[in-house]
Amino acid sequence: MGWNIVIADDEAPAREELVYLLEQCEDVDKVTPASSGMDAIKKVKEQAPDVLFLDMDMPDLNGLQVAEIVGEINPQVKVVFSTAYDQYAVHAFKLRAFHYMLKPYDEEDIAIVFRELRKVRMQNGSGVLVHPSTGMTSIKLALELDEGITYVSPKDIMYISKELKHVQVHLRDKAYSVSYTLSELEQKLEPFGFFRCHKSYLVNLASIAEMKTWVNGAYNLLMDDARRSCIPVSRNYVKLLRLKLEI
The missing domain is CATH 3.40.50.2300 (Response regulator)
Structure with a gap:
């Protein structure tokens, strides 16, 4: 429709x-x-x-x-x-x-x-996606790896990146290569506070530590992980990201 x-x-x-x-x-x-x-x-x-x-x-x-x-x-x-x-x-x-x-x-x-x-x-x-406010804290993302399936809580994911055809799910101190597309993960994780800030990045809003100006109206995000990862924000996403982040 x-x-x-x-x-x-x-x-x-x-x-x-x-x-x-x-x-x-x-x-x-x-x-x-x-x-x-x-x-x-x-x-x-x-x-x-x-x-x-x-x-x-x-x-x-x-x-x-x-x-x-x-x-x-x-x-x-x-x-x-x-x-x-x-x-x-x-x-x-x-x-x-x-x-x-x-x-x-x-x-x-x-x-x-x-x-x-x-x-x-x-x-x-x-009715498939469940928001954390329901109290269902056991909901986890299934990552199919060579050695089996790893279950990850959305709150433990810092960000997700895509390089060429490879998608990686980044936790605080490790990363997993997965078979999901970035669009599939965006769909699954958006109800849990994730935001597509760039064509190649999906970030957990709760894990953003700083937002720094860059060039031509774009920004960089510093994530609250062990490496203080720097994630680009496309100019077209800046307005919506700020509205979602700020009180």
Whole structure:
């Protein structure tokens, strides 16, 4: 089932650009534009969308006001805020925003949103993945090695890396080469606080010790393992990573 989406932005060029980007996504069925806060509420009532892309700064009702009203009308709608200003982020997430994009956004920003949406849909549909908050602390990741199967608790994994075709699961003082793909591990471990920060790296958010600026808007992460491993963060992932890490 494809995604049904409503976009609310009072600026026509920004609205049309977002419509175009979303229509390039193969699993999007319908995109309905709205030109104001009140229009957004009307379209949500009419269309019952899965996702609402919502501009913060609109002349009649701002994004926070619209999100609050939409939450009462249809609490199942995933709200993705889009704005040129990052000072609204804290308020947005208090309203249980699904995601937050800073303008100008591009294809990678959209890809990140849909990667998260697909995970949620898959988890809700399958019931396979279990979040640690359930108290099921015995859940472990099975690593098939030459000598047999090793079971590793997600909390003991610092990060996962990929070099060429080889994927390694790194603990505090050792690493295992595994047959999983990085995408498979991302799917299995995301509910346990893991984050894809780079095309070749998946990190345990709880094991990040420092975040250091690098070049061209990118960062490096220093991990809390025995070697203080340095992990690159792609520029496109920095905003989302900070939102996930910081109070």
